[in-house]
Structures are given as structure tokens and as C-alpha cells.
Amino acid sequence: MSMPAVERLGSATLRHLEYVGGLVIQLRNALGALRPTLPLVGNPNRWRSAVRQMLAVGVDAVPMVGIMAVCAGFILAMQGASELRHFGAMQFVVDLVTIGFTRELGPLLTAVAVSGRSGSAFSAEIGSMVVTEEIDALRTMAIDPVEFVLAPKFLAALIVLPCLTIISNACGILAGGVFMRLSTNMAFDVYFRDVVHSMALRDVLTGLVKSLAFAMIIVQVGCLEGFRVRGGPDAVGRSATAAVVKSTFLVILADVGFTAIFYLTGGK
Amino acid sequence: MAGALEASAAGPALSVRDVVVSYNGRRVLDGINLDIMRGETMVLLGGSGSGKSTLLRQIIGLERPQSGQVLVNGVDLAKCTPSEMKTVRRSIGVAFQDAALFNSMSVEDNVALPLREHTQLAESTIRLMTWMKLAVVGLQESGKLSPQALSGGMKKRAAVARAISLDPELLVFDEPSAGLDPIVAAELDELILGLKRAFNMTVIVVTHEMASAFRIADRMAMLYKGSLIAVGTKEELQSSSHPRIRQFFDRIPDRIADAAGIDEHFRQYLEGSGV
Numbered sequence: 001m002s003m004p005a006v007e008r009l010g011s012a013t014l015r016h017l018e019y020v021g022g023l024v025i026q027l028r029n030a031l032g033a034l035r036p037t038l039p040l041v042g043n044p045n046r047w048r049s050a051v052r053q054m055l056a057v058g059v060d061a062v063p064m065v066g067i068m069a070v071c072a073g074f075i076l077a078m079q080g081a082s083e084l085r086h087f088g089a090m091q092f093v094v095d096l097v098t099i100g101f102t103r104e105l106g107p108l109l110t111a112v113a114v115s116g117r118s119g120s121a122f123s124a125e126i127g128s129m130v131v132t133e134e135i136d137a138l139r140t141m142a143i144d145p146v147e148f149v150l151a152p153k154f155l156a157a158l159i160v161l162p163c164l165t166i167i168s169n170a171c172g173i174l175a176g177g178v179f180m181r182l183s184t185n186m187a188f189d190v191y192f193r194d195v196v197h198s199m200a201l202r203d204v205l206t207g208l209v210k211s212l213a214f215a216m217i218i219v220q221v222g223c224l225e226g227f228r229v230r231g232g233p234d235a236v237g238r239s240a241t242a243a244v245v246k247s248t249f250l251v252i253l254a255d256v257g258f259t260a261i262f263y264l265t266g267g268k
Numbered sequence: 269m270a271g272a273l274e275a276s277a278a279g280p281a282l283s284v285r286d287v288v289v290s291y292n293g294r295r296v297l298d299g300i301n302l303d304i305m306r307g308e309t310m311v312l313l314g315g316s317g318s319g320k321s322t323l324l325r326q327i328i329g330l331e332r333p334q335s336g337q338v339l340v341n342g343v344d345l346a347k348c349t350p351s352e353m354k355t356v357r358r359s360i361g362v363a364f365q366d367a368a369l370f371n372s373m374s375v376e377d378n379v380a381l382p383l384r385e386h387t388q389l390a391e392s393t394i395r396l397m398t399w400m401k402l403a404v405v406g407l408q409e410s411g412k413l414s415p416q417a418l419s420g421g422m423k424k425r426a427a428v429a430r431a432i433s434l435d436p437e438l439l440v441f442d443e444p445s446a447g448l449d450p451i452v453a454a455e456l457d458e459l460i461l462g463l464k465r466a467f468n469m470t471v472i473v474v475t476h477e478m479a480s481a482f483r484i485a486d487r488m489a490m491l492y493k494g495s496l497i498a499v500g501t502k503e504e505l506q507s508s509s510h511p512r513i514r515q516f517f518d519r520i521p522d523r524i525a526d527a528a529g530i531d532e533h534f535r536q537y538l539e540g541s542g543v
Contacts, residue, residue: 045384129370137368140328141382141430142357 033151049152057118058160069168073175094194097176102203106169111214115247119222123243126226127236150223161215162208214251221247281306281470287336296322298494309471311481314491324474361431365442367423369415376411379429401429421452441473445480457483
């Protein structure tokens, strides 16, 4: 406690650098382990495991992601409308919702939902495997834990996060349409014509690129927290919390970075 | 695989040479030297904190020593290539203390896992081999169950079945009798003896259960505070006059052993009992 401030700052910096280094090393190993996980060319057991993960991470998350997107769609439309109404610019609510979701809210909300649902589950699952020596058992059986445990989750998240993001976009935009129908009596076909008009391919694609990066962060942080569990069951609980906190933090950090890049490279 | 192993078949199955391990500047293993011969059962004895679990992790290649070597069939675990390591690991079966079975799989899938991962055998062959391994440990009826449905003793036997699924030359047990009642623990001892007889495996057992150690050991090694203080047959260890061995065998608390000086304690103990 009596450590001088400089020393504390230094040790905290080193700790964070060490953590990021651990993430990078794990990411490199995980990318190497993706090939055996692929269907046809890889080990069919890994692919089966990845499919199970896709169900858990993706399909089971659809209701939650959908409801969150519908709520956020309504919120965005209402907040926008309350201002735009004064200028008689209600039709811009359509642009607001469409652009807001495809560029930003769709990927971000999905990442937050998946981080909460699956990031914590990854770390808890791996953490308890560490505590019960299952990870050690894998290594003594000459099975790489990164390939056996992490890679299927990684592949699954890389596939389902963009899909969930598209679902989230659709639900949010749909909610915007319902709001417009109720508040301004705008017909759905008019609404969707405006949506198509204001939707840019670039926005959708940058959103999906973000979602891939978020998938990477959620899986790598969740799994690293799990692999780093030392001690007993209480450490597993702490790792699950840390997984959500750190991955949400890093997702938002990465989002700022991506948005800045897209902004500077000529996004409208 | 066979070629490399035959070449070194004359030497010990496992050699530990001057192994030093420290955690945060504290020496946990302080220059361990130990040879384990082919076909023998070596029991590693030691109290809590003696370093026996650390030595076990070195032997099965989960950790690397700061200095020294661990040689399995003459292959240095710290220097070997990943493919050599894979070969070495396939020749070692480990039964962990709490079985370490994967709860997401059935018992038979646990036992079949090493076969599915490391062989190209047909599924029907794998099923048959798995059934045979389960039969060896007496669990042929329980293959379809989840590990969670097994009792403590059954879990450990399932772990043994998984450890022997690739027919390893070296079988390692971490605290096989921990958490078991004496009858189940004795059954596990018989299983270890039976496996050794049937498959002529080299067996390493880490334990602090004296009854079990005496039942199964050909030789014993005693660890105390990170050093090996004795290696020998059970008779040699039993007749040893080393104070720490006597303390361990006669279950004397540290408080008494350290306060009075254990030699003094023994003098009094022996005089008092009129021997």
C-alpha cells in the first residue's frame, strides 16, 4: 500500500501490457488452430463442437438480441423524433434508425449481449476445466487445449456474430417502422422504401467488419480469463465477471478505433 | 514411435536429473535426482508442501524445470520437438486426483477421446477398444453414464480406463486413494497391481497414504521440503533411521518433531514402550 505512485503506475502498466501480450499470443495460437476446426479439411470432431457452439452462442441468443434491438430501435426513433419533430423532419427518423443500426447499434448491442451471455460462459467453462485439471488432462493426452476448447468457440463466434448483427439490424429497423406507423401513420412500404434508400452497403459492411472484431475480442478475452484461473471455484466466478467487464470495455475501445478509421477514410 | 523407444529400451523408463523448480524465488524442488526403471512401481511419498505434486507435473511434462532434465525414454522433455513431445505424451497415461473426466461427454466418450484424437481407427473398433478398457477397470456397464453420475471410486477407475486407452508404457497416478473409503481405496490398489501384472507397465504413484504405498510399491522415494531424502525398497525405507522418514511413517506432528528434536522423541518413545 505504501508503494510510491510511480511504482504503482509502472506495475499496473506492466500488468496491462502483459495481459494484452497474453491476448495476442493466444489469438495467434487460435488463428493457427482454426484450420483443424474447419469443415471438410479439418477434424470433424472440432467442427461438430463448433456447430454446438454456434447453437449456444448464436441460435440461443436470437431472442435476446432481437428484443434488445427492438427496444433500442424504439428508443432511437423516439429520441430522434422528439427533436426532429420540431423541425418537421420526421422522415429523417428513418435515416437515423437505418444508419444508426447498420453502422453502430447493431454490431455493438449484439457484442454486448454475446459478451454477457457467452463471454462469461466461456471463461466459466474453461476456468472450471482448469480447476478440475481437465485442461491438464488434455495436455497430457497430447491434445492442444487451444485447438480442442478455444478454436470451436472462436470459429462459432466468427460465424454467428455477423449473423446476429444482421438480425439485430433487421429488428431495430423494423421497430423504427412500427414507431413511424404509430406516430406518423407512415405506411410500411413507404418506410422500407426509405430504409433501402438510406441504407449504404458500406455502412452494412463496416458494421459486419466490426462484429468480426468484436467476436475476436469476446472469445479471446473470455477464454484467456478462463485459462488464467488459479485456485478454486471462487476464482471461476471472478473470471466470469472479469471476462464480461474486460471484453465489453475492449469492444467499446475497438469500436472507437474502427469508427475513427471509417470516419477518416471517407465515411459520410 | 517404436523405433525411438527400442533404441533407449535399456535405460530407465524415466530419469529426473538435478531438477530445480522455484516459484517466486522459493525453491519447491531443489535438485531432484531419480531413476525409475522399466516395469517397476515407484511410489513418491511426501507430506503437503513437500513438492511431490510439482515433481509429478515435471514428470508428465506439464511444466518445465528451471534447470535440470526430465528424460522419458531418453527424450529430454524440455528440449524435444513438439512432435517428439506428442509421442512422449502418448506413451504416458495419467490418472488425475479428481479424475479430470470431461463432464460434457459420457464415460465411454471420455475413454474413447485419446483414440479418436490420435488414431485413424474405425468407430466400431474404437467402441470395442473402449469397452475393453472399461472392462479392465470393471466399468463396462457404466459407459453410457455421465461422469457426474459416478461415485468417487468409479470416477477414478474411469480415469484409469482413459489413461490406459492408448496402452501407455508409463502410468502415473496422482493421489489414487485420496477421498476414497478404505475398501474402495484398496480396490484401486488391486487395480494398479493388476494393470502392472497384465500390461507390464511402469507405474508412478504419488501418495501420502502409507497403507496403499506399502501394498503397491516396488520402490519408494520420499520427498521432504523439495529434496529427496530417501529412495529404496519398502523394507529399506521402513528400516530407515532418518528422522523425517520416521516422523512421516509414525505420523508425528511437526510441532512435536521440531520442538523436542525428533531423535530425542524417538529415544523416549522407544524407551517408554520398553523396546
